[in-house]
Amino acid sequence: xxxxxxxxxxxxxxxxxxxxxxxxxxxxxxxxxxxxxxxxxxxxxxxxxxxxxxxxxxxxxxxxxxxxxxxxxxxxxxxxxxxxxxxxxxxxxxxxxxxxxxxxxxxxxxxxxxxxxxxxxxxxxxxxxxxxxxxxxxxxxxxxxxxxxxxxxxxxxxxxxxxxxxxxxxxxxxxxxxxxxxxxxxxxxxxxxxxxxxxxxxxxxxxxxxxxxxxxxxxxxxxxxxxxxx
Ligand SMILES: [Zn+2]
Numbered sequence: 121x122x123x124x125x126x127x128x129x130x131x132x133x134x135x136x137x138x139x140x141x142x143x144x145x146x147x148x149x150x151x152x153x154x155x156x157x158x159x160x161x162x163x164x165x166x167x168x169x170x171x172x173x174x175x176x177x178x179x180x181x182x183x184x185x186x187x188x189x190x191x192x193x194x195x196x197x198x199x200x201x202x203x204x205x206x207x208x209x210x211x212x213x214x215x216x217x218x219x220x221x222x223x224x225x226x227x228x229x230x231x232x233x234x235x236x237x238x239x240x241x242x243x244x245x246x247x248x249x250x251x252x253x254x255x256x257x258x259x260x261x262x263x264x265x266x267x268x269x270x271x272x273x274x275x276x277x278x279x280x281x282x283x284x285x286x287x288x289x290x291x292x293x294x295x296x297x298x299x300x301x302x303x304x305x306x307x308x309x310x311x312x313x314x315x316x317x318x319x320x321x322x323x324x325x326x327x328x329x330x331x332x333x334x335x336x337x338x339x340x341x342x343x344x345x346x347x348x349x350x
Pocket of ligand 1 (some may be wrong): 313325326327328331
């Protein structure tokens with residue numbers, strides 16, 4: 121029997137690479153999906169391309185979506201990225217780096233591609249704990265999207281095929297994600313988390329995403345191979 125196909129949302133960040141590695145370890149043929157959505161920098165997208173190659177994706181599709189035309193986020197509009205926030209401050213509300221409905225937009229495209237590939241499995245690297253307070257990273261959101269997806273597609277309605285949204289990291293801390301990825305052979309040097317890369321190419325070390333990443337590596341007792349300014 122040929123391997124089952126899975127569509128993996130591959131941002132290039134810290135979480136999506138281990139999510140991809142989990143899918144691969146479960147025996148799926150992995151189809152990587154990334155978005156050139158008008159984000160502040162294309163460093164993360166370069167990482168996605170390198171990770172797709174390193175993780176042996178069957179295909180890597182980079183879709184262009186102009187979310188900058190919608191704006192409303194520090195990642196897609198000229199709004200400053202918060203720096204040096206405490207973990208408590210990060211947990212206190214939804215930050216300006218939230219991109220309106222981003223995971224719904226991304227998962228909807230993954231759903232369409234999965235239907236064409238006759239895949240019943242989509243992987244996304246969201247997690248509920250060490251995250252930035254984004255509402256579309258919660259387990260109830262993933263369950264609701266999965267329910268919707270099975271009502272939404274021809275494959276679901278006529279084909280009797282049951283689509284599953286896998287979020288294998290959802291209950292892991294950043295440290296556990298780093299450990300899991302390391303066990304599965306992820307080269308974290310290829311990943312990128314920083315919202316504001318420095319002119320010299322290093323990560324800023326102060327944005328929420330850098331701080332969560334540093335906390336993850338520190339708690340896992342591992343060294344982050346990505347060079348950081350602080
Ligand atoms: Zn940063």
